Amino acid sequence: MxxxxxxxxxxxxxxxxxxxxxxxxxxxxxxxxxxxxxxxxxxxxxxxxxxxxxxxxxxxxxxxxxxxxxxxxxxxxxxxxxxxxxxxxxxxxxxxxxxxxxxxxxxxxxxxxxxxxxxxxxxxxxxxxxxxxxxxxxxxxxxxxxxxxxxxxxxxxxxxxxxxxxxxxxxxxxxRARDLLGEVYEYFLEKFARAEGKRGGEFYTPASVVKVLVEVLEPTSGRVYDPCCGSGGMFVQTEKFIHDHEGDPKDVSIYGQENNERTWRMAKMNLAIHGIGNKGLANRWGDTFVRDYHAELSMDYVLANPPFNIKDWHRAQEDPRWVYGVPPKNNANYAWIQHILSKLAPGGQAGVVMANGSMSSNSSGEGDIRARIVEADLVSCMVALPTQLFRSTGIPVCLWFFAKDKSAGAKGATDRTGEVLFIDARQLGYMVDRAERSLAPEDIAKIADTFHAWRGSASAVEKGLKYEDVPGFCATKALAEIKASDYALTPGRYVGASELENDGEPLEDKIERLTNELFAQLDRSARLEQVLREQLGRIS
Incomplete structure (x- = not known):
């Protein structure tokens, strides 16, 4: 042999x-x-x-x-x-x-x-x-x-x-070979984020969450900005969206800032690998609240995942960004929101990942700030996300979408002035493993299509989509109704309960069937109890 x-x-x-x-x-x-x-x-x-x-x-x-x-x-x-x-x-x-x-x-x-x-x-x-x-x-x-x-x-x-x-x-x-190297780089970023746990969340936002932001906002031209850009995932996903819709990436200019030196370096490399011009990325790392490197620019789109609930942040009492109220020292959530609003051009839109508490908190004046933002008619959509999307934190998260102009013709054929769309997506997604959930492509499409149908966007018209409230999932509400709820923006408060599926069985027949099944289970339980008693008696 x-x-x-x-x-x-x-x-x-x-x-x-x-x-x-x-x-x-x-x-x-x-x-x-x-x-x-x-x-x-x-x-x-x-x-x-x-x-x-x-x-x-x-x-x-x-x-x-x-x-x-x-x-x-x-x-x-x-x-x-x-x-x-x-x-x-x-x-x-x-x-x-x-x-x-x-x-x-x-x-x-x-x-x-x-x-x-x-x-x-x-x-x-x-x-x-x-x-x-x-x-x-x-x-x-x-x-x-x-x-x-x-x-x-x-x-x-x-x-x-x-x-x-x-x-x-x-x-x-x-x-080209470098397109695949870009995929490898993203894959490694995700693996490092998982390995580093909480620290990994500083530079990496789960891809499915980023895709929801991009698919809803549809950034195809103009200035795209991220004030806490991490490793640049928002920009990479924007470029992919443009490519998938046969647009020209040159129609978009990206602008970003990152506070962590190592993460800023990662962003520079990530953008270079994906062939994305990074002239708009700040030429060094730095705290956005201390020094805005793009202070003189207004943006067409803002996509951001700011660090949640920061207690130790640099706050200037007098700051032109605090239009709707001075944010509290012990939480930077509404500082991030107001900074982002301050960057929007007249027709600008923004999508922001936030901790769920931001939707209803009334502590330290946050409720008053939120009320003023709602009354200014800047909130276009609120999305409650499922749990466990972020391996780096157990904090439940949501998405805020802002728009400077919700009238007909401003990126939508339907006039939504004075209205807010609420989407409760907590039941969507699938478990990647025991610790992490992800949104499937159809989940992302469901959220984005609902928004575009509500707005009457060109993409919804092309697909023949028409908006209607779906109990348990989405609802559109006027500002007066939101005011009556003390300006809370939690989608579950507004979308109601989902309708029970009608299986076509008459109610009386269903009651009789279920009653018979219950009696049968009780009889089986009694028989098993008798057998168990007999076996125990033999042992003793």
């Missing part, structure tokens, strides 16, 4: 398998690193892979273009390194020793040059980061340089580079 040969593992055949394979490989690198350092290492590697792939892709395109013009190899070599040929196409310049092919070839260490000791892969990656930042001023100070620390396993780092190098980031006939 011939000796058995070890079967080589098959290459990942689907995008899910590829992402899972890369995650398992990356997870082996963790070692003694803390979660935030480990996250920087892995996301930095993905970014290096992205910029290198994009550069090589553009380099081959330039070579083909010049060859078609009749140039020989010598002439091509003189022109192919012109930075403008890359930067002008939104591609970062990547020097030779920062390219992935160079790193992969030397993943096991370089031989010593003269008296110098051999370089390990961590040193090479650090140098690659420096080279990329040096060649691209917009990336200055953005990329991590932490690979050469003692707690980074150099052998596993080399193996991870090998795996990234051999992974097939391509689709036959659709997209």
């Amino acid at each position: 011939p000796p058995r040969t070890k079967k080589e593992p098959s290459a990942p055949s689907t995008m899910k398998e590829l992402k899972d394979t890369l995650w398992k490989a990356a997870d082996k690198l963790r070692g003694s690193m803390d979660a935030s350092q480990y996250k920087d290492v892995i996301l930095g590697l993905i970014f290096l892979k992205y910029v290198s792939d994009a550069y090589e892709e553009r380099r081959e395109a330039i070579r083909s273009e010049l060859a078609e013009q009749g140039m020989d190899d010598e002439q091509i070599d003189m022109l192919i390194d012109d930075p403008e040929e890359y930067l002008g196409y939104g591609v970062f310049v990547v020097p030779a020793q920062a390219r992935w092919s160079y790193l992969a070839q030397n993943a096991k260490g370089l031989p010593a040059l003269g008296s110098e000791p051999p370089k390990n892969i961590g040193q090479l990656v650090d140098e690659a980061m420096d080279l990329v930042m040096g060649a691209n001023p917009p990336l200055a100070g953005t990329l991590p340089r932490i690979f050469n620390r003692d707690n980074v396993d150099q052998r596993r780092l080399g193996e991870l580079l090998d795996l990234f190098n051999s992974a097939r980031f391509s689709r036959q006939g659709e997209g």
Whole structure:
């Protein structure tokens, strides 16, 4: 019998398998690193892979273009390194020793040059980061340089580079390798957020929640803003929405600010990987309440998931943003809401994730602020979300949607001046595992379609949707009714109870059937009790 040969593992055949394979490989690198350092290492590697792939892709395109013009190899070599040929196409310049092919070839260490000791892969990656930042001023100070620390396993780092190098980031006939790297980056962000628990919530909003905001607001042109942008998920989802609806991403300009330095760096890399221009991202991290980096701009759309119920925040007593009342020191919820309202252009709209308490709290003057906002007719829709959507917090959450103009013709054919739509979506979603819920595509569509039907949006007209109240799910209410409820905005208060499904069985027949079933169960219980008594009697 011939000796058995070890079967080589098959290459990942689907995008899910590829992402899972890369995650398992990356997870082996963790070692003694803390979660935030480990996250920087892995996301930095993905970014290096992205910029290198994009550069090589553009380099081959330039070579083909010049060859078609009749140039020989010598002439091509003189022109192919012109930075403008890359930067002008939104591609970062990547020097030779920062390219992935160079790193992969030397993943096991370089031989010593003269008296110098051999370089390990961590040193090479650090140098690659420096080279990329040096060649691209917009990336200055953005990329991590932490690979050469003692707690980074150099052998596993080399193996991870090998795996990234051999992974097939391509689709036959659709997209580019860097599109798939964008998917991997998002996947890793989600995995890191889950691994870090509460801290992960600082930079990651569950994708299904972001999709609800984007699908309701439909941002296809103008300025899109996030005052606490985390890793940039709102902008990435906006770009996807535009792409899915065959729009032009260039019609949208993004503006963002982030208070955490590491998270700001993640956002810069995330936007670059997705090919989204980040000139509107603040050029450094900073507290939005202390200094608004976009103070002079008004926005067409605001999408935000501010940190919930912040007690320690910088509050200026005199601030032009506090139009509807000074928010309390011990909770920043209504500071975020008023900041967002202050940014809206005359026809602007906003979607904001908030803790449920914001809908009904009357403490520290919050009820008065909410009442003034409602009376100003700025609230267009309130959505109560199901629990467990956020692994990082057990706080129940809701969505506030604002609109500066609800009249007919202002992004909708139906005049909704003086009205608010309430949607109770607490029964939607499915459990991903025992700890986390997610909204399915049909759940997201149900919420968005309901809003657009209510508003008479073009998308609803195209689908033939017409709005009507659905007991237990949605209802439209006038401001007078909301005032009568002390300006509480909890959807469950207004949508009522859902109608019981009529199964067609007459009531008298149903009562008789259920009564007979009950008697039958009681008889069975009595028989089982008698058998049990007899068995116990034999034992004693």
